[in-house]
Amino acid sequence: MPKIRFTVSLEENLLTEFDQVLKHRNYTNRSEAIRDLIRQNLIEEEWEEGAEVIGNITMVYNHHERELAHELTHTQHDFNDVIISTQHVHIDHDNCLEVIVVRGKVSEITQLYNTLKATGGVKQCELIRSTTGQLLN
Amino acid sequence: MPKIRFTVSLEENLLTEFDQVLKHRNYTNRSEAIRDLIRQNLIEEEWEEGAEVIGNITMVYNHHERELAHELTHTQHDFNDVIISTQHVHIDHDNCLEVIVVRGKVSEITQLYNTLKATGGVKQCELIRSTTGQLLN
Amino acid sequence: MPKIRFTVSLEENLLTEFDQVLKHRNYTNRSEAIRDLIRQNLIEEEWEEGAEVIGNITMVYNHHERELAHELTHTQHDFNDVIISTQHVHIDHDNCLEVIVVRGKVSEITQLYNTLKATGGVKQCELIRSTTGQLLN
Amino acid sequence: MPKIRFTVSLEENLLTEFDQVLKHRNYTNRSEAIRDLIRQNLIEEEWEEGAEVIGNITMVYNHHERELAHELTHTQHDFNDVIISTQHVHIDHDNCLEVIVVRGKVSEITQLYNTLKATGGVKQCELIRSTTGQLLN
Numbered sequence: 001m002p003k004i005r006f007t008v009s010l011e012e013n014l015l016t017e018f019d020q021v022l023k024h025r026n027y028t029n030r031s032e033a034i035r036d037l038i039r040q041n042l043i044e045e046e047w048e049e050g051a052e053v054i055g056n057i058t059m060v061y062n063h064h065e066r067e068l069a070h071e072l073t074h075t076q077h078d079f080n081d082v083i084i085s086t087q088h089v090h091i092d093h094d095n096c097l098e099v100i101v102v103r104g105k106v107s108e109i110t111q112l113y114n115t116l117k118a119t120g121g122v123k124q125c126e127l128i129r130s131t132t133g134q135l136l137n
Numbered sequence: 138m139p140k141i142r143f144t145v146s147l148e149e150n151l152l153t154e155f156d157q158v159l160k161h162r163n164y165t166n167r168s169e170a171i172r173d174l175i176r177q178n179l180i181e182e183e184w185e186e187g188a189e190v191i192g193n194i195t196m197v198y199n200h201h202e203r204e205l206a207h208e209l210t211h212t213q214h215d216f217n218d219v220i221i222s223t224q225h226v227h228i229d230h231d232n233c234l235e236v237i238v239v240r241g242k243v244s245e246i247t248q249l250y251n252t253l254k255a256t257g258g259v260k261q262c263e264l265i266r267s268t269t270g271q272l273l274n
Numbered sequence: 275m276p277k278i279r280f281t282v283s284l285e286e287n288l289l290t291e292f293d294q295v296l297k298h299r300n301y302t303n304r305s306e307a308i309r310d311l312i313r314q315n316l317i318e319e320e321w322e323e324g325a326e327v328i329g330n331i332t333m334v335y336n337h338h339e340r341e342l343a344h345e346l347t348h349t350q351h352d353f354n355d356v357i358i359s360t361q362h363v364h365i366d367h368d369n370c371l372e373v374i375v376v377r378g379k380v381s382e383i384t385q386l387y388n389t390l391k392a393t394g395g396v397k398q399c400e401l402i403r404s405t406t407g408q409l410l411n
Numbered sequence: 412m413p414k415i416r417f418t419v420s421l422e423e424n425l426l427t428e429f430d431q432v433l434k435h436r437n438y439t440n441r442s443e444a445i446r447d448l449i450r451q452n453l454i455e456e457e458w459e460e461g462a463e464v465i466g467n468i469t470m471v472y473n474h475h476e477r478e479l480a481h482e483l484t485h486t487q488h489d490f491n492d493v494i495i496s497t498q499h500v501h502i503d504h505d506n507c508l509e510v511i512v513v514r515g516k517v518s519e520i521t522q523l524y525n526t527l528k529a530t531g532g533v534k535q536c537e538l539i540r541s542t543t544g545q546l547l548n
Contacts, residue, residue, distance in 0.1 A: 276423060277422055278420070279418050279420045280419060280421070280441065281442075282417060282441070283414045283415070283416045284445075284446060284449075285414055285415075288449060288453075289417070292453065305419045305420050305421070308421075308445060308449075309419075311445070311448040312421075313425070315448065316425075316428050316432060319432050
């Protein structure tokens with residue numbers, strides 16, 4: 001993808017401050033930092049518009065909880081058309097972390113998220129809004 | 138404050154998408170949109186660093202609740218050095234909205250906020266992180 | 275409004291941890307803390323449903339900026355049906371903080387917010403989601 | 412882990428509203444909903460205190476970008492003591508989604524996150540705050 005250039009006009013103090021923050025956050029390139037701000041803005045827009053999106057659902061639960069693992073797997077299979085893959089981490093003897101990468105319509109993903117979150121015994125359930133990256137090429 | 142100019146290089150598609158969002162959000166000027174993204178970033182930094190900041194505390198409560206209005210006023214007087222002014226709106230027969238503009242150290246403002254939020258009968262209490270605008274000139 | 279009581283069952287450790295956080299955040303009453311969590315949840319729901327809501331728009335700008343104060347006042351008058359009152363604080367020689375208390379439909383308030391935020395020279399513009407408190411009685 | 416029971420007193424309207432939201436969000440059990448609100452509160456506290464935490468970093472990037480995949484792998488190896496595992500999804504011909512599960516001190520995880528986010532060509536980089544679940548037993 002070819003890059004194009006455009007000019008931003010800015011108060012001098014504002015730029016000085018921004019450059020200090022960039023240094024603090026490891027950026028070596030001002031354009032890259034501004035591209036990141038723009039992309040973040042566009043990702044929020046993608047999700048608000050309800051288009052096809054990508055993201056993940058991060059869950060923590062205790063696999064000793066009666067029937068819980070079974071119930072969570074069952075729910076995931078009901079939504080297999082929006083689930084790409086699941087990464088499972090054994091945190092300790094009892095606790096599991098599961099990261100479910102999802103892709104599909106915002107409405108369907110939200111429904112899966114609500115169902116998992118409301119399942120008894122799930123300790124945490126977060127929906128992470130990511131992007132297919134296609135708008136961001 | 139004089140403005141300076143700098144150049145950002147960007148993938149063409151990314152810029153096209155960004156311009157569409159700007160239109161949707163009423164921006165007529167791309168530089169202004171980027172300045173807004175940068176400023177928002179700097180305000181978050183100000184608050185994380187714990188410097189002198191400005192903000193407001195927005196509260197909803199029922200003034201018929203026994204002793205509540207008295208207690209909230211009492212707390213505000215204990216923190217009068219960080220409170221600039223308070224705006225009071227009568228929502229209906231029972232409910233009040235109060236917006237307390239605050240200025241001072243993050244730690245002091247947070248303490249005031251925690252005290253108000255934990256007061257029995259307060260229905261909502263939010264801390265809004267704003268800026269003295271001085272870094273943003 | 276009469277209060278009713280209901281029972282929550284909870285893992286012992288979870289309650290111990292929660293009580294420690296409450297102490298740290300100045301709560302003296304566990305029911306009050308849980309009511310606050312519930313109310314916050316309901317306020318998010320109110321705004322998502324697009325009903326009649328109350329909130330405020332917090333803005334920082336430089337009143338020396340040419341025509342800016344005039345333009346912002348003009349916009350506010352276009353939306354006078356959703357604006358209840360405005361609190362103005364003189365931060366320093368240049369900067370103003372303005373808190374505009376708004377009440378109305380989510381869509382109208384969002385439109386006002388987008389217009390103010392996109393106005394050139396506005397350094398910060400935040401929309402604070404509050405509540406009429408009526409659902410929360 | 413044995414459960415204990417405690418009583419919450421609440422305005423009747425507030426409970427009616429809350430029950431409606433729970434239904435809308437698929438909860439069948441009021442205690443479970445309140446446990447979720449409490450856990451979310453405790454997870455925020457864990458991260459603020461800087462203790463040992465678990466979470467993930469979600470990244471989108473274009474693997475055709477020169478040297479980028481190599482650079483990201485290099486960074487991950489520098490922080491191998493906080494990385495548990497990485498899940499890689501091929502979004503399309505160009506774009507990759509990578510979910511890196513991390514565990515360690517907040518400060519180290521934040522450093523890894525800042526380094527990845529600032530790498531040129533990374534389109535999105537989000538830090539998801541999860542929990543070891545140990546406080547939440």
